[in-house]
Amino acid sequence: MRQSKLFTKTSKENPKDEQSKNAQLLERAGFIYKNSAGIYTILPLGWRVIQKIAAIIREEINAIGGQEMLMQAMVDKHYLKATGRWDIDIGFKIITAKNPEPSFVLGWTHEEVVTEIAARFINSYRDLPLAVYQIQTKFRNEARAKSGILRGREFLMKDLYSFHADERDLLEYYEKAKQAYFKIFERCGLRTYYTLAGGGDFTAGNTHEFQVLAPVGEDVTYYCEKCGYAENKEISKLKAGDKCPGCGGKIGEANSIEVGNIFPLGTKYSEALGLAYADEKGNRQPVVMGSYGIGLGRMMGAIVEIHNDDKGIIWPEAVAPFKVHLIALEGAESEADKFYDKLIKAGIDVFYDDRAYATAGEKFNDADLIGIPCRLVISKKTLENDGVEIKKRFDKIGEIAKMDATIDILSK
Amino acid sequence: MRQSKLFTKTSKENPKDEQSKNAQLLERAGFIYKNSAGIYTILPLGWRVIQKIAAIIREEINAIGGQEMLMQAMVDKHYLKATGRWDIDIGFKIITAKNPEPSFVLGWTHEEVVTEIAARFINSYRDLPLAVYQIQTKFRNEARAKSGILRGREFLMKDLYSFHADERDLLEYYEKAKQAYFKIFERCGLRTYYTLAGGGDFTAGNTHEFQVLAPVGEDVTYYCEKCGYAENKEISKLKAGDKCPGCGGKIGEANSIEVGNIFPLGTKYSEALGLAYADEKGNRQPVVMGSYGIGLGRMMGAIVEIHNDDKGIIWPEAVAPFKVHLIALEGAESEADKFYDKLIKAGIDVFYDDRAYATAGEKFNDADLIGIPCRLVISKKTLENDGVEIKKRFDKIGEIAKMDATIDILSK
Numbered sequence: 001m002r003q004s005k006l007f008t009k010t011s012k013e014n015p016k017d018e019q020s021k022n023a024q025l026l027e028r029a030g031f032i033y034k035n036s037a038g039i040y041t042i043l044p045l046g047w048r049v050i051q052k053i054a055a056i057i058r059e060e061i062n063a064i065g066g067q068e069m070l071m072q073a074m075v076d077k078h079y080l081k082a083t084g085r086w087d088i089d090i091g092f093k094i095i096t097a098k099n100p101e102p103s104f105v106l107g108w109t110h111e112e113v114v115t116e117i118a119a120r121f122i123n124s125y126r127d128l129p130l131a132v133y134q135i136q137t138k139f140r141n142e143a144r145a146k147s148g149i150l151r152g153r154e155f156l157m158k159d160l161y162s163f164h165a166d167e168r169d170l171l172e173y174y175e176k177a178k179q180a181y182f183k184i185f186e187r188c189g190l191r192t193y194y195t196l197a198g199g200g201d202f203t204a205g206n207t208h209e210f211q212v213l214a215p216v217g218e219d220v221t222y223y224c225e226k227c228g229y230a231e232n233k234e235i236s237k238l239k240a241g242d243k244c245p246g247c248g249g250k251i252g253e254a255n256s257i258e259v260g261n262i263f264p265l266g267t268k269y270s271e272a273l274g275l276a277y278a279d280e281k282g283n284r285q286p287v288v289m290g291s292y293g294i295g296l297g298r299m300m301g302a303i304v305e306i307h308n309d310d311k312g313i314i315w316p317e318a319v320a321p322f323k324v325h326l327i328a329l330e331g332a333e334s335e336a337d338k339f340y341d342k343l344i345k346a347g348i349d350v351f352y353d354d355r356a357y358a359t360a361g362e363k364f365n366d367a368d369l370i371g372i373p374c375r376l377v378i379s380k381k382t383l384e385n386d387g388v389e390i391k392k393r394f395d396k397i398g399e400i401a402k403m404d405a406t407i408d409i410l411s412k
Numbered sequence: 413m414r415q416s417k418l419f420t421k422t423s424k425e426n427p428k429d430e431q432s433k434n435a436q437l438l439e440r441a442g443f444i445y446k447n448s449a450g451i452y453t454i455l456p457l458g459w460r461v462i463q464k465i466a467a468i469i470r471e472e473i474n475a476i477g478g479q480e481m482l483m484q485a486m487v488d489k490h491y492l493k494a495t496g497r498w499d500i501d502i503g504f505k506i507i508t509a510k511n512p513e514p515s516f517v518l519g520w521t522h523e524e525v526v527t528e529i530a531a532r533f534i535n536s537y538r539d540l541p542l543a544v545y546q547i548q549t550k551f552r553n554e555a556r557a558k559s560g561i562l563r564g565r566e567f568l569m570k571d572l573y574s575f576h577a578d579e580r581d582l583l584e585y586y587e588k589a590k591q592a593y594f595k596i597f598e599r600c601g602l603r604t605y606y607t608l609a610g611g612g613d614f615t616a617g618n619t620h621e622f623q624v625l626a627p628v629g630e631d632v633t634y635y636c637e638k639c640g641y642a643e644n645k646e647i648s649k650l651k652a653g654d655k656c657p658g659c660g661g662k663i664g665e666a667n668s669i670e671v672g673n674i675f676p677l678g679t680k681y682s683e684a685l686g687l688a689y690a691d692e693k694g695n696r697q698p699v700v701m702g703s704y705g706i707g708l709g710r711m712m713g714a715i716v717e718i719h720n721d722d723k724g725i726i727w728p729e730a731v732a733p734f735k736v737h738l739i740a741l742e743g744a745e746s747e748a749d750k751f752y753d754k755l756i757k758a759g760i761d762v763f764y765d766d767r768a769y770a771t772a773g774e775k776f777n778d779a780d781l782i783g784i785p786c787r788l789v790i791s792k793k794t795l796e797n798d799g800v801e802i803k804k805r806f807d808k809i810g811e812i813a814k815m816d817a818t819i820d821i822l823s824k
Contacts (some may be wrong), residue, residue, distance in 0.1 A: 005477070005542075006479070007479050007481070007530075007533060007542055007544050008533050009533050030533075033529050033532065035483075035484050035486075035487075035488060035525065036484075036486065036488045036516075039484045039486050039488075040484065041481065041482065041483045041484055041525070041529055042481055042482040043481050043529075044479040044480060044481050044544065046481075047480050047481045047482055050482070065417070067418070067419050067456040068456060068459050069419070069453065069454055069455050069456050069458075069459045070453065070454040070459055070462070070568075071447075071453045072447050072448075072451045072452065072453055072566050073485065073549060073551075073566060074447075074448070074451050074504075074551065074565065074566050075447075076447060076448045076451075087509070089508070089509045089510070091508075091509075092486075092506045092507070092508060092516075093506070093507050093508070094504045094505070094506060094507075094518070095504070095505050095506075095507055095514065096501070096503075096504060096505070096553045097499070097501045097503075097553075098501070102507065104448075104504075106506070106518075113447065113453070117445050117453060117455075118419075120445070121419060121420050121421050121442075126769070130417075130419055132419050132456065137485060137549065139485075139486065141508045141509075153486065154484050154485060154486050156482075357538065
């Protein structure tokens with residue numbers, strides 16, 4: 001795509017009302033737009049990142065048998081009344097001109113809804129196990145919506161729900177989901193700690209969170225530097241400097257961002273909403289459930305929080321808005337145009353800075369801020385050698401390569 | 413995918429509370445689940461259809477320069493106050509436990525929001541034209557949410573917004589959008605009439621709707637049988653049997669479903685929200701805008717309303733949940749398994765009825781109800797000729813073909 005046609009422009013100043021690095025960089029570079037506290041528009045560059053994250057999530061969740069669907073945001077009172085979650089403060093309720101008494105809440109999670117739906121289709125042990133998921137907008141009335149897109153009041157979430165005949169089968173799937181989550185985060189450039197945590201409003205038992213260590217994070221994680229074992233401070237009896245119970249390694253303490261969580265729900269929701277199956281003897285049994293969440297916007301924020309320098313963002317290639325940023329300098333425009341066409345023909349995901357009214361300095365600064373992992377510059381100087389300058393975003397200096405060879409390398 | 417693993421099951425009975433053919437078939441076949449009046453979950457089969465419709469929309473809208481993004485559902489009061497649309501009855505307003513006075517409405521359209529965002533990035537005539545769109549959930553407090561997913565209170569919509577220096581440039585783009593819309597609907601199996609209509613809550617001037625003639629439709633369209641000229645009854649002075657002003661053809665009258673609409677907005681929103689640009693002389697001018705909507709769920713409903721018979725749905729191939737429905741009959745299971753693997757390897761989008769506990773009759777009935785356009789049956793009888801029975805959903809009888817040749821045909 002040509003940068004001259006892009007909807008957004010970068011900004012030199014940090015937004016006044018954002019304290020976190022990720023929100024500052026994402027806003028300045030034109031990935032997000034803050035509409036209200038904790039409520040953001042994902043702009044075209046940001047949407048490309050979110051779509052890449054979503055594609056990775058879909059691949060890994062489909063691979064563990066997840067079937068994608070889409071539940072509604074307007075959740076009727078009867079769902080949350082069934083589990084006593086109707087009056088939790090986190091819910092935004094809906095009123096109309098004619099009805100000031102709310103009968104819907106904006107879905108902040110979908111256990112109740114998916115359980116009622118599953119009850120239409122699950123009757124027998126032969127129907128189990130099953131797993132369904134959605135990538136959908138959630139709404140939560142967060143008291144502190146301060147860390148940019150790390151804690152939104154409206155945010156995109158992947159929520160997966162699994163259904164099992166018994167606890168053993170749930171735990172087997174739970175392990176699969178755990179491995180899928182590690183793959184997702186790793187592919188997106190995030191090192192995560194699998195962290196023991198409390199159940200919040202979801203379950204009485206323990207759950208697990210995937211935590212990314214980062215100073216901006218609102219959680220505190222105790223983690224073993226040797227084996228990676230980790231606990232959330234909220235439920236932990238560990239202290240920094242302790243020895244890890246498993247391996248004897250040293251326990252560290254750090255702020256962290258929760259990018260995902262997995263919950264063994266047991267039969268809480270199936271019992272409340274009448275989801276049961278007939279076992280091999282014909283006896284009715286409650287279905288055993290798990291739920292598994294990932295915040296997509298929060299992942300984007302965490303990636304930026306981890307991958308940046310003082311000039312801007314440094315996207316991991318798998319989630320970068322484009323693979324390559326091509327820059328035309330003065331006097332090389334027509335050659336750059338031709339090269340851009342060749343890159344497009346070769347199927348390379350390229351962003352092309354063809355702006356006639358920007359200086360070389362503005363172009364370089366924008367490229368560093370936007371953070372596409374590979375930069376190509378065509379100038380009068382590089383053309384002397386029929387070449388183009390290639391520079392990785394995290395390298396200080398680039399090197400000159402022949403144009404055709406560059407296309408070959410990038411096509412791989 | 414194996415049918416034995418599918419989250420949903422078909423149902424023989426029509427849902428009691430649905431009068432429209434599309435809602436009855438989509439619910440019975442397991443494409444949608446009704447949560448509340450006008451509020452539906454899109455189940456895995458339905459989600460596959462919606463994703464195919466979405467992919468076609470993205471292709472055609474990207475081709476006319478649309479850049480995809482995602483705006484928020486929670487729309488702050490200041491946006492709609494600016495245009496006097498805050499207190500329109502269609503809006504669902506949001507309250508919290510601590511704040512019973514609403515300061516957000518659930519977005520039922522996004523002209524105000526996109527205009528404010530555009531004002532950050534559009535400064536000069538050089539920045540124009542631009543077009544951005546989203547595929548996002550809209551919320552409207554419809555008094556009559558009765559025609560299944562044809563009129564939802566919560567529904568997926570593609571909304572495109574375009575920005576221009578003057579009226580002439582808008583009209584040029586409006587024509588491009590019109591052609592893109594015709595392509596989208598045609599690719600999805602819908603014959604639409606481009607229909608002159610009123611502006612509703614959007615604009616004082618005339619607009620255009622894309623109407624599909626169908627008895628269930630809540631609109632009434634006067635259309636010319638010869639040239640296709642059409643007007644919505646709400647603004648029309650035509651009558652059935654009149655002569656068409658343009659070509660002299662006969663005017664017909666029919667109920668119809670509005671699957672899309674395009675609005676020349678002029679400067680209403682840019683003036684209200686301060687979206688202006690500096691022209692070549694440096695004078696500030698309000699930006700001229702257009703907006704363009706398509707309801708994705710409504711499209712799915714309209715397609716089913718048009719493409720069905722007394723046995724079920726007949727999906728057009730471009731939007732079918734799968735391209736091929738493979739059915740294994742008793743005694744041919746292991747051969748069918750092998751054939752299924754070959755189809756998957758050949759990259760064919762296949763749904764495989766491998767259910768051990770279903771009779772041949774149940775399998776055929778389900779296949780007709782679900783409506784995948786091509787059915788393949790493997791039975792002991794077809795295997796005698798190393799063959800498979802191929803039948804198009806709209807044909808009465810099938811024919812036997814060799815297995816390998818079938819894969820070759822389907823791969824094309």
